[in-house]
Amino acid sequence: xxxxxxxxxxxxxxxxxxxxxxxxxxxxxxxxxxxxxxxxxxxxxxxxxxxxxxxxxxxxxxxxxxxxxxxxxxxxxxxxxxxxxxxxxxxxxxxxxxxxxxxxxxxxxxxxxxxxxxxxxxxxxxxxxxxxxxxxxxxxxxxxxx
Amino acid sequence: xxxxxxxxxxxxxxxxxxxxxxxxxxxxxxxxxxxxxxxxxxxxxxxxxxxxxxxxxxxxxxxxxxxxxxxxxxxxxxxxxxxxxxxxxxxxxxxxxxxxxxxxxxxxxxxxxxxxxxxxxxxxxxxxxxxxxxxxxxxxxxxxxxxxxxxxxxxxxxxxxxxxxxxxxxxxxxxxxxxxxxxxxxxxxxxxxxxxxxxxxxxxxxxxxxxxxxxxxxxxxxxxxxxxxxxxxxxxxxxxxxxxxxxxxxxxxxxxxxxxxxxxxxxxxxxxxxxxxxxxxxxxxxxxxxxxxxxxxxxxxxxxxxxxxxxxxxxxx
Numbered sequence: 001x002x003x004x005x006x007x008x009x010x011x012x013x014x015x016x017x018x019x020x021x022x023x024x025x026x027x028x029x030x031x032x033x034x035x036x037x038x039x040x041x042x043x044x045x046x047x048x049x050x051x052x053x054x055x056x057x058x059x060x061x062x063x064x065x066x067x068x069x070x071x072x073x074x075x076x077x078x079x080x081x082x083x084x085x086x087x088x089x090x091x092x093x094x095x096x097x098x099x100x101x102x103x104x105x106x107x108x109x110x111x112x113x114x115x116x117x118x119x120x121x122x123x124x125x126x127x128x129x130x131x132x133x134x135x136x137x138x139x140x141x142x143x144x145x146x
Numbered sequence: 147x148x149x150x151x152x153x154x155x156x157x158x159x160x161x162x163x164x165x166x167x168x169x170x171x172x173x174x175x176x177x178x179x180x181x182x183x184x185x186x187x188x189x190x191x192x193x194x195x196x197x198x199x200x201x202x203x204x205x206x207x208x209x210x211x212x213x214x215x216x217x218x219x220x221x222x223x224x225x226x227x228x229x230x231x232x233x234x235x236x237x238x239x240x241x242x243x244x245x246x247x248x249x250x251x252x253x254x255x256x257x258x259x260x261x262x263x264x265x266x267x268x269x270x271x272x273x274x275x276x277x278x279x280x281x282x283x284x285x286x287x288x289x290x291x292x293x294x295x296x297x298x299x300x301x302x303x304x305x306x307x308x309x310x311x312x313x314x315x316x317x318x319x320x321x322x323x324x325x326x327x328x329x330x331x332x333x334x335x336x337x338x339x340x341x342x343x344x345x346x347x348x349x350x351x352x353x354x355x356x357x358x359x360x361x362x363x364x365x366x367x368x369x370x371x372x373x374x375x376x377x378x379x380x381x382x383x384x385x386x387x388x389x390x391x392x393x394x395x396x397x398x399x400x401x402x403x404x405x406x407x408x409x410x411x412x413x414x415x416x417x418x419x420x421x422x423x424x425x426x427x428x429x430x431x432x433x434x435x436x437x438x439x440x441x442x443x444x445x446x447x448x449x450x451x452x453x454x455x456x457x458x459x460x461x462x463x
Contacts, residue, residue: 034415034416034417034418035416037412037416038415038416041410041412041416044410045402045406045410045412086384127410128410131410131411131412131418132411134411134418134419135411135418135419135420135424135427135428136213136424137420138418138419138420138421138424139419139420139421139422139424139425142420142421143379143383143384143421144379144384144385144386144387144420144421145384145385145458146376146385146394146453146455146456146457146458
């Protein structure tokens, strides 16, 4: 009996550790994504000069980041709450829609990466499309917390 | 003794009748005066499109989850679940039966600035006329002209589902006596720059930012002492952020940061807009950069307040 209890508590601990990992993993991925977007956005915002080479690098990094997004691994059942998560329960209520939103984002990042902007106006358009995907997903699947 | 009882009963009756009559008068729906209606003007649909986006009409009245061009199908149906019950945004397309196609410009102005329907009934302040009451009548005239250019859509939205006593429309008359007025929220000195004044108009009037970004009192009215301090989200969980420069707010956002956020949806640390603000930002992106700069200039001017919502509960352990 005691051994059973020990086993159960180890399993429970492992599961909660895994949940905590998933939450911090997805937050790290999103933070990295924001940082890469920042390089591009600063150019459209006028804080940095337009640099075609920088744009190319950033778009490559953005695609690599997007390809690492695995909804099943990052949003396992049991991670609806906990940590500093701002996830909406809608992720699990509509996992298909959630994955579709991420796929759309990935497709648009890939399209931009296939033809990186070589002038500021094109970059604005590309970032507008990608940023629209950020907003669409955060509109449905994130809840702002205090 | 008997006579006394009779007299007091009569007195009580007088009080009740007078109270009811007084209450009836106090709660009576009031429309705009002729002088205000005369300012509606002929209406310019091009200018009205700007007002349509500034006022965020499609955020509530488009079919829920509509994107792009479909946002102009103003069929209604969005549910707003609040402590008072569920409000359902109605059809405001040009359909004469299901929408507002039969309304005159005066009808639209009375609805937006006085919260009164063409038939003379009170509208619920879930429709943000407490903000729209601060608009220039000529902007309503322009909006009316723009709405006329949008195609009609058939379909009646469901009725509101409200708890007693909030389901009694007449009671809104009292609410209006307390909370409806056209004066600005933030008093600004005479030498205030034009840009800030223009921003005040957009934020406090058509933009109705305070409706979500300010906490509400027991009567569901915006608490002007905590103007734009952020609030618990009216529906469900989560919060609407503090957009003053108080603690927890956006003091570290420059005016340019605010304008860029409204244009692009990116915060200064390049997180993105989300929640209900995503639609608002999409509307703000349709405005001119001068309008967005005006909003930013005003937000940098409003009195700072600490967060208008409780701090997040930290998980135990």
